[in-house]
Amino acid sequence: xxxxxxxxxxxxxxxxxxxxxxxxxxxxxxxxxxxxxxxxxxxxxxxxxxxxxxxxxxxxxxxxxxxxxxxxxxxxxxxxxxxxxxxxxxxxxxxxxxxxxxxxxxxxxxxxxxxxxxxxxxxxxxxxxxxxxxxxxxxxxxxxxxxxxxxxxxxxxxxxxxxxxxxxxxxxxxxxxxxxxxxxxxxxxxxxxxxxxxxxxxxxxxxxxxxxxxxxxxxxxxxxxxxxxxxxxxxxxxxxxxxxxxxxxxxxxxxxxxxxxxxxxxxxxxxxxxxxxxxxxxxxxxxxxxxxxxxxxxxxxxxxxxxxxxxxxxxxxxxx
Numbered sequence: 001x002x003x004x005x006x007x008x009x010x011x012x013x014x015x016x017x018x019x020x021x022x023x024x025x026x027x028x029x030x031x032x033x034x035x036x037x038x039x040x041x042x043x044x045x046x047x048x049x050x051x052x053x054x055x056x057x058x059x060x061x062x063x064x065x066x067x068x069x070x071x072x073x074x075x076x077x078x079x080x081x082x083x084x085x086x087x088x089x090x091x092x093x094x095x096x097x098x099x100x101x102x103x104x105x106x107x108x109x110x111x112x113x114x115x116x117x118x119x120x121x122x123x124x125x126x127x128x129x130x131x132x133x134x135x136x137x138x139x140x141x142x143x144x145x146x147x148x149x150x151x152x153x154x155x156x157x158x159x160x161x162x163x164x165x166x167x168x169x170x171x172x173x174x175x176x177x178x179x180x181x182x183x184x185x186x187x188x189x190x191x192x193x194x195x196x197x198x199x200x201x202x203x204x205x206x207x208x209x210x211x212x213x214x215x216x217x218x219x220x221x222x223x224x225x226x227x228x229x230x231x232x233x234x235x236x237x238x239x240x241x242x243x244x245x246x247x248x249x250x251x252x253x254x255x256x257x258x259x260x261x262x263x264x265x266x267x268x269x270x271x272x273x274x275x276x277x278x279x280x281x282x283x284x285x286x287x288x289x290x291x292x293x294x295x296x297x298x299x300x301x302x303x304x305x306x307x308x309x310x311x312x313x314x315x316x317x318x319x320x
Contacts, residue, residue, distance in 0.1 A: 029071040061104045069093030118295040129187045143176045196230040211245040219258035232292045239285040240269035240312045248273030264317035272309040
């Protein structure tokens with residue numbers, strides 16, 4: 001991530017955490033005890049990984065503080081058997097835990113808000129899916145019925161009326177095409193049937209056709225992420241490409257890149273235009289993208305790209 005990017009979003013829940021919640025305290029104690037035999041960089045890296053696993057398991061700040069002071073007490077007792085050391089560590093632990101209480105309450109409130117946002121997103125996606133399928137299937141049947149009725153009438157009317165019926169048929173064809181396009185934009189069936197990668201490829205091609213902006217799509221992802229992750233990433237890319245079409249003045253090209261690693265899956269959307277008014281960071285769908293990312297343990301970064309233009313980067317945990 002370049003320095004020009006502004007990180008937004010919430011806590012990253014790591015899907016690869018392999019330690020059971022009950023064993024995290026033991027892991028913390030062992031890591032702290034062994035940190036004296038390691039380089040500072042190695043020890044801090046282990047501490048960071050423990051913190052990430054704790055987030056993934058929903059461990060609160062007070063629990064983490066308790067783990068720390070229990071481990072610290074054991075370490076100090078190995079140095080000295082003085083009862084005063086034990087009392088002072090306990091006192092300091094209680095003081096420190098109390099000071100963290102407001103942070104713990106804020107974290108729980110944030111977690112509840114994230115859960116509510118996730119539930120709302122899933123409810124909305126379910127309704128969008130129902131409407132999209134209804135538009136695609138039922139509207140198609142109605143158009144077919146209308147054409148059949150017109151063809152029956154056409155045999156019994158004058159050539160002038162037959163020509164009018166053909167004009168109406170042409171209008172119906174255009175209306176059906178438009179409704180199918182809207183249905184696809186609401187909820188592309190390819191996303192449910194084939195997954196995120198084919199859906200993003202179709203989205204990129206459709207954006208290029210409608211905007212005359214060349215959109216390249218590259219990915220190293222094989223297989224399918226969980227459906228919720230697929231939907232969230234698709235919506236983020238959809239919004240980002242909409243922003244390119246509407247606000248990237250002078251843009252001739254854009255790129256969508258989808259990658260993954262042990263921590264999660266990441267997508268980047270960049271363009272070579274310049275922002276209306278000099279910035280696309282305030283509004284323009286960034287809030288909606290951020291809410292979707294945070295709801296699934298992810299984050300959003302948006303800002304000027306390293307080569308000019310604009311760059312949106314989203315990372316979500318939970319792949320594989």
